[in-house]
Amino acid sequence: MxxxxxxxxxxxxxxxxFGVAVVVFVVIRVAPGDPIAMMLxxxxxxxxIARLRALYGLDKTIVEQFFIWLSGVVRGDFGTSISLRQDxxxxxxxRLPATLxxxxxxxxxxxxxxxxxxxxGARERGTAVEAGIDIASGAAxxxxxxxxxxxxxxxxxxxxxxxxxxxxxSPQLDLPxxxxxxxxxxxxxLRFDLTKDLLGHMLMPAIALALPLAAIISQLLKxxxxxxxDLDYVVLARVKGFSETQVILREALKNAALPxxxxxxVQFTFLIGGTVIVERLFSYEGLGNMAIDAVINRDLPLIQGxxxxxxxxxxxxxxxVDMMYAxxxxxLRHG
Amino acid sequence: MDEARIxxxxxxxxxxxxxxxxxxxxLAAIFAPLVAPQDPLAQDLMFERLPPFWMSGSEPGxxxxxxxxxxxxxSRLVFGARIAFIVAFAAAxxxxxxxxxxxxxxGYFGGWADRIxxxxxxxxxxFPPVLFAILLVAVLGTGLSSVIIAIxxxxxxxxxxxxxxxxxxxxxxxxxxxxxxxxxxxIGIMLRExxxxxxxxxxxxxxxxxxxxxxxxxxLSFVNLSISTDDPTWGGIIAEGRLSIHQAxxxxxxxLVTLILTVLSFSQFGEALKARFDPVLR
Numbered sequence: 057m058x059x060x061x062x063x064x065x066x067x068x069x070x071x072x073x074f075g076v077a078v079v080v081f082v083v084i085r086v087a088p089g090d091p092i093a094m095m096l097x098x099x100x101x102x103x104x105i106a107r108l109r110a111l112y113g114l115d116k117t118i119v120e121q122f123f124i125w126l127s128g129v130v131r132g133d134f135g136t137s138i139s140l141r142q143d144x145x146x147x148x149x150x151r152l153p154a155t156l157x158x159x160x161x162x163x164x165x166x167x168x169x170x171x172x173x174x175x176x177g178a179r180e181r182g183t184a185v186e187a188g189i190d191i192a193s194g195a196a197x198x199x200x201x202x203x204x205x206x207x208x209x210x211x212x213x214x215x216x217x218x219x220x221x222x223x224x225x226s227p228q229l230d231l232p233x234x235x236x237x238x239x240x241x242x243x244x245x246l247r248f249d250l251t252k253d254l255l256g257h258m259l260m261p262a263i264a265l266a267l268p269l270a271a272i273i274s275q276l277l278k279x280x281x282x283x284x285x286d287l288d289y290v291v292l293a294r295v296k297g298f299s300e301t302q303v304i305l306r307e308a309l310k311n312a313a314l315p316x317x318x319x320x321x322v323q324f325t326f327l328i329g330g331t332v333i334v335e336r337l338f339s340y341e342g343l344g345n346m347a348i349d350a351v352i353n354r355d356l357p358l359i360q361g362x363x364x365x366x367x368x369x370x371x372x373x374x375x376x377v378d379m380m381y382a383x384x385x386x387x388l389r390h391g
Numbered sequence: 392m393d394e395a396r397i398x399x400x401x402x403x404x405x406x407x408x409x410x411x412x413x414x415x416x417x418l419a420a421i422f423a424p425l426v427a428p429q430d431p432l433a434q435d436l437m438f439e440r441l442p443p444f445w446m447s448g449s450e451p452g453x454x455x456x457x458x459x460x461x462x463x464x465x466s467r468l469v470f471g472a473r474i475a476f477i478v479a480f481a482a483a484x485x486x487x488x489x490x491x492x493x494x495x496x497x498g499y500f501g502g503w504a505d506r507i508x509x510x511x512x513x514x515x516x517x518f519p520p521v522l523f524a525i526l527l528v529a530v531l532g533t534g535l536s537s538v539i540i541a542i543x544x545x546x547x548x549x550x551x552x553x554x555x556x557x558x559x560x561x562x563x564x565x566x567x568x569x570x571x572x573x574x575x576x577x578i579g580i581m582l583r584e585x586x587x588x589x590x591x592x593x594x595x596x597x598x599x600x601x602x603x604x605x606x607x608x609x610x611l612s613f614v615n616l617s618i619s620t621d622d623p624t625w626g627g628i629i630a631e632g633r634l635s636i637h638q639a640x641x642x643x644x645x646x647l648v649t650l651i652l653t654v655l656s657f658s659q660f661g662e663a664l665k666a667r668f669d670p671v672l673r
Contacts, residue, residue, distance in 0.1 A: 075513070080526075214640055328519065
């Protein structure tokens, strides 16, 4: 049952990725500008242009180009970036860790903020505390990450300048890292001075990304908690003399968390999508920031590669959540 | 029931507050040449980075101050509202039309139609939306119509997903079965019986989408990929404000507050309208 579900999901995943590849390929190829023209110095001859077009495979038909590119992608060859003249996969892997670290820190913050306010709101249900939490989460949800980023820049970059508002790490620091996962590696090497600097840069973009998701978690988890708190087994725990906080943490949370979990999966992909503009806003050197440059420079192979990596990330997260849900939900496990 | 009554009670105030701000901004956009105190494009290097009216060093007639080229901020915001509202209405309506139609078809007919439409939605959901928008505008060329097309092409899935699910729920109800027994055709039932019942959701989504369209336009302007750079846009002003943030904070604060109020109003207006028209809550 579980295996069958997994295989079906794997197949739809492959179809989705193929669809993304087709769409991005077609969209880019109808672009009016010629990417080759931007690479040439003034006074290049027609022969030079033809040679470069052939080099990047742009002299073939669209269908031919697509299958040449796709067969490369399957073998792990995403082509060469036109503007940076480097291997696309290498460029993407160089930037992906920065984006993943940012997204994971933002997710953890969203879970912490959303979880705490949900538990507090459920414990204080019907009071002014709950009403305040509702208003705050309503505002956090309606305002998108781009605007939160700007608000944070104004508050903590200008008004009370406590955090850095651009970059990933202070440029004057000497970095001993061998991987691109700076934050995780600084923790592993116990270089907490570097961790502090990295977090100082990451905090504001992460909060901007986390706030809308925190609001969704808070609203949904609070609602499920309130429903569970009226059930008999919870009432029994209360009769046994457990405090309301104990009842929520030990009895209610486990059963209320499942609906929230499925939603967090989809919302996490939205959060990763948000990194594109938030990274731009904070000049954070991640994949999204590079993607915008790639679009502006009409760097076709790089755009294709980045979009496909984002899409792969999204479908993998959805797959993971789906499987986790199936494992945790007894109705599906024994179905 | 208690909660429903509370939300309905609160919906009146929300409706008026949100609607009031939107009406104000819309009127300012329509009558921009009459409302704006200055020419939004006029540069005056004698008046660069003037602070807003309550601070020392301000000049009469430049209520919210000027940017680094000496252009009047209030006038630029008022003219920027024109672009914002045109994009909001046109893009949201286009996305709504495409998405709701496909959602109705997928939800009501099911089977192959549903499978194909749902697969396309899956593919669309695997794109990071902001990157998709930037890519589309880069491909279509900057300009007002490109921005509108890009937003509609990306955001139709929002309508499709919700309307599909709602239509599926409605299609199982007794009244649909009764209509079928009474001899109505399938398309007739879909349009005359099912559609009116999903309209409250469409209205709420439409209002929400207008707010999203305003944001996407601002993001595109921010990365310099919206309409021509001469016309003032809220996102363009924000991009300037981000650059001169340490010298002239007001160039960022005023467009940001305008955007936040507009986005909040669109989403609250939609929710309040839905609460008012939803037969279950009523």
